[in-house]
Amino acid sequence: MSKNNLSSTLVILRPMRYIWIYLTLSAAIIIPGGVSLIVNGLKLGIDFTGGSTIVWQVNESQDQSIRSLFQENNIEINKYDRIGEKVEIRTSPLESSLYSKLNSKLKETTSITELSYESIGPTLGAELLQKTLFGLILASALILIYIAYRFRSLKYGVSAILAMLHDLLIVVGVFSLLGKFWGVEIDTLFVTALLTILSFSVHDTIVVYDRIRELKKHHGYLDFEEIVNRAVVETMGRSLNNSMTIIFMLLAMYLLGGETTKWFIFALLIGTVSGTYSSTFTAAPLLVIWNKLEKKKKI
Amino acid sequence: MHNKRTLIFVIALTVLSLVIAAPKNYPVNFKLMGREINFILSSPEIHLNKPFQFDRTLNIKQGLDLQGGVEVTLRADMANISESDRKDALESAREVISRRVDLYGIAEPVITTKIVNNDYRLSVALAGVDDPATALELIGQTAQLVFAELPSSTDSASYADLIPTDLTGQDLTKSTVQFNSQTGKPEVGLQFTTEGGKKFAEITQRNIGKPLAIMLDGFPLSTPIVQETITGGKASINGDFTLEEVKNLVLTLNAGALPVPISILEQKNVAPTLGEESVQASLRAGLLGLGIVALFMILMYGYLGFIAVLGLIIYTLLTIAIYKLIPITITLPGLAGFILSIGMAVDSNILIFERMKEEVRKKIDPRTAMELSFGKAWDAIKDANTATLITTFILFNPLDWPFLNSSGMVRGFALTLFLGIIISLFTGIVVTRTLLRTFYVKK
DSSP states (O other): OOHHHHHHHSOSOOGGGGHHHHHHHHHHHHHHHHHHHHHTOOOBOHHHHOEEEEEEEOOGGGHHHHHHHHHHTTOOEEEEEEETTEEEEEESOOOHHHHHHHHHHHHHHSOOEEEEEEEEOHHHHHHHHHHHHHHHHHHHHHHHHHHHHHTTOHHHHHHHHHHHHHHHHHHHHHHHHHHHHHOOOBOHHHHHHHHHHHHHHHHHHHHHHHHHHHHHHHOTTSOHHHHHHHHHHHHHHHHHHHHHHHHHHHHHHHHHSOSTTHHHHHHHHHHHHHHHHHIIIIIHHHHHHHHHHHHHHHO | OHHHHHHHHHHHHHHHHHHHHSOSSEEEEEEETTEEEEEEEOOOOEEEOSSSOEEEOOOOEEOHHHHOEEEEEEEEOOTTSOGGGHHHHHHHHHHHHHHHHHHHTOSSOEEEEEEETTEEEEEEEEETOSOHHHHHHHHHSOOOEEEEEOOSSOOOOOGGGOEEEEEEGGGEEEEEEEEOTTTOOEEEEEEEOHHHHHHHHHHHHHTTTSBEEEEETTEEEEOOBOOSOOOSSEEEEOSSOOHHHHHHHHHHHHHHHSOOOEEEEEEEEEOHHHHHHHHHHHHHHHHHHHHHHHHHHHHHHTHHHHHHHHHHHHHHHHHHHHHHHTTOEEOHHHHHHHHHHHHHHTHHHHHHHHHHHHHHHTTOOHHHHHHHHHHHHHHHHHHHHHHHHHHHHHHHOTTOOTTSOOOHHHHHHHHHHHHHHHHHHIIIIIIHHHHIIIIITTO
């Protein structure tokens, strides 16, 4: 294929001209979440802090007697939520025997059904936090090594990991805000969601990078920025379509899938949207910037 | 020719998956052309003896959060146990708990041990328990070992008459597996403390020729006949034991010799009704999602999309069949992982179809374009999925690295995601390519 022939098929769109717009947009989303993360942190659920959550099916008329029973036993109620026929009670970690006592005491006078009970000691929480960090670091390191190896360059690996951190920051930031304003807590499932988002993000980025690698092989004479422009435009369709199918599934689960996994699905939803955006508008621009810096150094 | 063979393989695999994935005891009745059709749909059971034992009832195994039950993490207090005996003591505690759970009559309890930062833990999962409080009380007790003798006045050999002696688990230092120096058969070795040795000598002396029962939590473990007076604090129980029997006996005896108080670190009770609701909700969500994805694919890619949807249906059947065969315990996050994987399974199809569009735009004929696209898209598919596989590896933590998470919930999710990637690669590449070669090009 001659050079002339190729230029006629070149795309008119040059997305990499507007790198600063993308970076500003990312910053506009990351900064509020990041500030909230520093100021408010995350609202940790009992998986992290330790504590007990009781869910009973019991009539509303019993609320007062339940509260007074807890008071008699010197148990402080951290949260008391009534949802229809259900009541959800949060306390500090209860002794199993004490909980059994409460349960049987209430059964004597009222019709009450245990739906779920969860109690976690405080030591397990600290461990979970530590393990989460280890998991994220290890997964990032392995993926970085793999990409750097497959693309024969460290810059691909590092840029992909930076784009991934961008997605994780957005999700964590959004959950910090959700925690502050809606009391949304993070739990073990949130950790799972983070690791899944990590792999989504990298998955998408690799598809774009693969196209860059291929174009570079066939049209090595082109300017690097030009190659990235083409790669991004050519992979946009697949990126959007694939994310759409995942988003459909997640939306269906968010709307119909029940209470337990609701926030888990929501985290995945934000992560998927961010991951789709970042592979085109963060991961690819980072390569262009890196390339420019490299050139400057050489001159 | 080659394609024909692959096609036959794909069809056979689909039919097989359909049979395995079929629900259990699902009544079907409808009217067809005036005739009433009425039967019960049910997947078969598999029982193989040769070449290896393989029994599957082909039920979907539901995790605790779906079928209801109790899950506890216990901490074994090792303060009074010497460093070198702690591992044995933990194993013994496990054996004792599993014994008690068996007595309680719970199907398939799952009991695992774990040592984290010098913390000795047991995790017990009991599915389908309707009275968690009683079950926990049973589990939480510290093992009580006592030696008991028959009353001296009577000759009746009824165990109900056994009288506990003052020789208890505290007097036993340790029990070990050993082999008889003459017969070479496995036997149980007992080693007593100095105090215990004296008591044991007295008891054996007055019980020669009579049984001496070893009781754990009020149940006789073993009732050896005393042969002679045993002094020196060492004894052995021999008989026609298999090595396995001796090992089990030693474990339980050690539970009495090395008793560890147990406290609850974490507990989860789930009522069966709650799980049932979650399953129904997730299934509805999954079906709706599948429908939308199918519609989307057909709208975007027309005939190609239709083939991809066929591949997706085969993917779903194949996945359910593999869940049943392995079998995999499905938890709520696992179910979410499965449903999510349906959305991801078309990824390789989309990659290939987008390639085809590009190739066709270059005025390459569709058949060549198709073959080219499968080849060109492969690099991207391979690299992208390897990255996801790395993540599932970390999530699942198959080597049980203590610095990584190993909770059942996370593992369930990782396993379904892992299988989803492998199976979707197969359906996205082998199955759809075969279907395309057969149906698309001939058109």
